[in-house]
Amino acid sequence: MRKRIISKANIHKSDYLRALVSDTLPGDIPIIVSNDGFYKNLKRDTLGDPHRQEFIEKVMSPLRPYTAPYRFNVLRGGAGTRRLSLTHPSAQYAVARFYETFSNLICYYCRKSPASIRSPEKVGSLFFVRGPASEKNKLKGAGIDTTDIETSVSNPASFFSYRGYDRAYKFFSSTDYMRLEKRYTVMHFADVAKCFSSIYTHTLFWAVADVQTAKDNTKSNSFSNQFDRLMQSMNFNETNGICVGAEVSRVFAELILSEVDLRIVEKMGNHNLQHRVHYEFKRYVDDYYLFAENEHAGSRLLAAVSLALSEFNLHLNEQKTVEVKRPFITKKTRLVRSSNDSLSEFFERFIGFAQHPDGSFSFPKRIRRSAPLLRSLLDSIKSTCFDLDSGYEGASNYVIGALSSRVTALVEDFQKGVTIKEASTEEYVAAIMLLLEAIYFFYNVNPTVASSLRVAQAAIQSANFIKKEIPHRSAYLGEQIVRWTFQFIKSLSGTTAHSDADCVPLEALNILLVLGEVGREDALAKKAISDFCGSVKNLQYFEIVSFLFCMRDDPEFATLRNDLVLRSRSLISSGLGVRVDAQAAHLALDLLACPYIDVKVRGELFAELRAGVQLGKISKVASEEAAKAFEADPWFVNWREADLLRMIRKKELSEVY
Numbered sequence: 001m002r003k004r005i006i007s008k009a010n011i012h013k014s015d016y017l018r019a020l021v022s023d024t025l026p027g028d029i030p031i032i033v034s035n036d037g038f039y040k041n042l043k044r045d046t047l048g049d050p051h052r053q054e055f056i057e058k059v060m061s062p063l064r065p066y067t068a069p070y071r072f073n074v075l076r077g078g079a080g081t082r083r084l085s086l087t088h089p090s091a092q093y094a095v096a097r098f099y100e101t102f103s104n105l106i107c108y109y110c111r112k113s114p115a116s117i118r119s120p121e122k123v124g125s126l127f128f129v130r131g132p133a134s135e136k137n138k139l140k141g142a143g144i145d146t147t148d149i150e151t152s153v154s155n156p157a158s159f160f161s162y163r164g165y166d167r168a169y170k171f172f173s174s175t176d177y178m179r180l181e182k183r184y185t186v187m188h189f190a191d192v193a194k195c196f197s198s199i200y201t202h203t204l205f206w207a208v209a210d211v212q213t214a215k216d217n218t219k220s221n222s223f224s225n226q227f228d229r230l231m232q233s234m235n236f237n238e239t240n241g242i243c244v245g246a247e248v249s250r251v252f253a254e255l256i257l258s259e260v261d262l263r264i265v266e267k268m269g270n271h272n273l274q275h276r277v278h279y280e281f282k283r284y285v286d287d288y289y290l291f292a293e294n295e296h297a298g299s300r301l302l303a304a305v306s307l308a309l310s311e312f313n314l315h316l317n318e319q320k321t322v323e324v325k326r327p328f329i330t331k332k333t334r335l336v337r338s339s340n341d342s343l344s345e346f347f348e349r350f351i352g353f354a355q356h357p358d359g360s361f362s363f364p365k366r367i368r369r370s371a372p373l374l375r376s377l378l379d380s381i382k383s384t385c386f387d388l389d390s391g392y393e394g395a396s397n398y399v400i401g402a403l404s405s406r407v408t409a410l411v412e413d414f415q416k417g418v419t420i421k422e423a424s425t426e427e428y429v430a431a432i433m434l435l436l437e438a439i440y441f442f443y444n445v446n447p448t449v450a451s452s453l454r455v456a457q458a459a460i461q462s463a464n465f466i467k468k469e470i471p472h473r474s475a476y477l478g479e480q481i482v483r484w485t486f487q488f489i490k491s492l493s494g495t496t497a498h499s500d501a502d503c504v505p506l507e508a509l510n511i512l513l514v515l516g517e518v519g520r521e522d523a524l525a526k527k528a529i530s531d532f533c534g535s536v537k538n539l540q541y542f543e544i545v546s547f548l549f550c551m552r553d554d555p556e557f558a559t560l561r562n563d564l565v566l567r568s569r570s571l572i573s574s575g576l577g578v579r580v581d582a583q584a585a586h587l588a589l590d591l592l593a594c595p596y597i598d599v600k601v602r603g604e605l606f607a608e609l610r611a612g613v614q615l616g617k618i619s620k621v622a623s624e625e626a627a628k629a630f631e632a633d634p635w636f637v638n639w640r641e642a643d644l645l646r647m648i649r650k651k652e653l654s655e656v657y
Contacts, residue, residue: 016100017042019159024092026084026245028074028449030509030546031456031647037634038089049629051618058613060090063579066237067091070541070583073503074449081501085243088582091234095248098230099159105223106251109208113258114265115283117171120160120251158247168284180280184291186298187324192309193317195286196244199253201228203312207259250285256312263308271300331388339395342380343402349373350431356416362409363417364431374438396446403439404454407432411465425470432462440484444491452510453648460645463518482519485511486528493532508532509546516550517644526556533560536567541583544568545590545637553596565597577612590637592630602627
């Protein structure tokens with residue numbers, strides 16, 4: 001096993017605005033979109049240009065007692081979709097201010113659950129960079145390994161420090177899970193049906209007090225009422241459902257479900273069934289893992305969970321409720337383990353290990369013929385999927401992650417590897433090419449947003465490595481990455497899955513962004529961008545900024561770039577305005593800062609936006625100066641300095657659910 005180094009760094013507990021970089025954005029967004037610039041701009045005492053300053057103050061001051069989130073769909077496993085929400089900047093700022101006042105109370109109420117394996121415990125005072133020493137040093141440049149959060153943006157895993165497990169799969173490989181399997185004979189998997197979309201916001205008061213108290217104090221300025229109103233206001237004043245995707249929504253759900261857990265224990269006690277004697281249960285966000293000494297206790301426990309949830313207008317997803325008897329192993333577990341065996345056999349055939357004073361390291365062995373090697377891996381994974389009656393979706397994310405990790409290991413161990421006589425630079429090229437080809441294959445057969453980050457990371461990391469260490473092979477690798485990306489985009493363009501479900505094609509956008517780093521000048525790369533962009537009439541925020549970022553200031557895209565700007569201005573002007581509409585606000589701030597749009601056009605846009613928020617007219621020159629000021633201090637997309645590899649690593653550090 002590779003030695004991992006954990007680096008700790010302090011962060012300022014008093015800096016509640018850091019919640020903006022960890023708790024207020026959905027996880028499934030394009031690589032280039034983040035709150036880093038938003039955070040930095042809010043930390044400044046002044047934004048310099050006075051006209052820009054007063055405009056931002058208007059945008060951050062809600063016109064109404066609510067804002068409208070930008071709602072978008074993404075594809076998930078199988079034919080399903082997931083509806084996420086990007087909230088208005090002013091709503092995100094309100095969350096940070098709420099944390100400033102109530103963070104300790106949030107942790108207090110979340111501690112009461114006897115079953116939660118992921119809940120806020122305290123305000124974070126440390127964040128971690130996991131990886132080899134070389135990786136730690138690279139992240140220093142990303143503003144990660146620093147205590148100076150005032151001047152550079154850091155990405156702690158979350159605003160809060162969490163108890164339990166940051167990923168569900170870690171629980172299933174823990175000694176705690178082994179103990180439960182040893183102690184109990186029956187297990188149920190269950191989850192809450194459409195949890196976040198079904199939450200009735202007023203039930204928070206029921207969770208921290210009781211229903212009668214809540215009914216008698218609907219106008220009070222209590223913690224629960226303030227949190228309730230905050231979640232409503234950022235969600236167009238809806239009381240049924242909360243915005244899906246942001247960490248703050250999971251915190252809100254955790255407060256409610258912690259009380260549900262207590263009521264489950266109480267209901268089981270009414271049947272003389274004692275927690276940790278006759279049964280136990282664990283909950284990871286809205287997923288329940290129920291353990292019982294026999295089927296009778298298991299049935300009682302499942303009924304108690306269902307009844308306790310119903311008291312908060314929540315329900316179990318009966319179609320996903322599964323009973324398992326010892327040994328506790330599921331199809332997913334068997335699929336992952338079999339895939340791991342196939343990968344281990346694959347890696348052994350062309351990756352070796354040797355010792356160094358700093359520990360073990362990997363290096364590539366000679367590959368005589370790569371095609372049979374790749375085919376053997378594909379056949380092995382196919383056989384596993386067939387035997388377990390599963391599609392590629394059950395294994396591909398795991399396989400892509402493992403392949404990407406091998407790319408990282410070879411790149412990081414290069415300086416040690418070249419000391420091995422058998423490890424030539426050509427063997428590094430061959431090994432990386434084989435790994436990348438396998439990665440792109442599994443991504444083609446099952447593209448997901450999560451695995452798109454792994455694909456992008458492997459491609460960019462490989463291209464950067466070859467360019468630095470084996471420059472005469474850089475063009476060859478770049479051409480291959482462009483070709484694989486083009487093939488993927490072409491295959492995706494031939495389907496209607498995204499358009500039929502009205503989904504944002506994040507799986508494609510994140511891969512297209514790779515072309516900006518690897519093959520921007522390649523004719524095939526340009527064709528992939530223009531073909532996939534197609535007609536702009538239905539494009540939304542994420543597509544627009546991603547395509548603009550890919551095109552940059554290339555004159556070949558002048559017409560398409562102009563069409564994107566016109567589409568953007570139409571979106572901004574047709575909604576509820578930048579003070580209410582989240583998409584309009586994000587799009588306006590990013591367009592004003594985009595250096596690939598003529599400053600005169602941005603000046604005109606700024607004048608229109610000022611009029612839209614009832615600010616007085618200013619001169620054309622002043623409007624253009626304000627646009628230049630926006631360009632110097634970008635908001636959600638860092639147009640000129642975005643390092644995609646660094647941003648991917650930040651997103652990995654920020655993955656908490």
